């Protein structure tokens with residue numbers, strides 16, 4: 001099974017969610033018949049999931065706490081100014 005050059009482009013388009021339905025079908029069809037590309041695609045997805053997970057972990061601690069701390073104060077100020 002030969003690998004068309006655009007299959008790798010399709011993988012990136014798919015992960016960017018910028019792939020058309022027709023291209024996605026072609027990509028899936030190739031991944032089913034080509035274990036090399038399937039593994040490459042899996043590695044890509046893993047790398048992206050890792051980036052998303054680490055950026056997700058960074059946010060909560062300080063960020064939500066400071067947002068929550070600000071909310072009641074803002075509310076009190078509004079009530080007092082009435």
Ligand SMILES: [Zn+2]
Pocket residue numbers: 002003004007030034035036037038
């Ligand atoms: Zn392939």
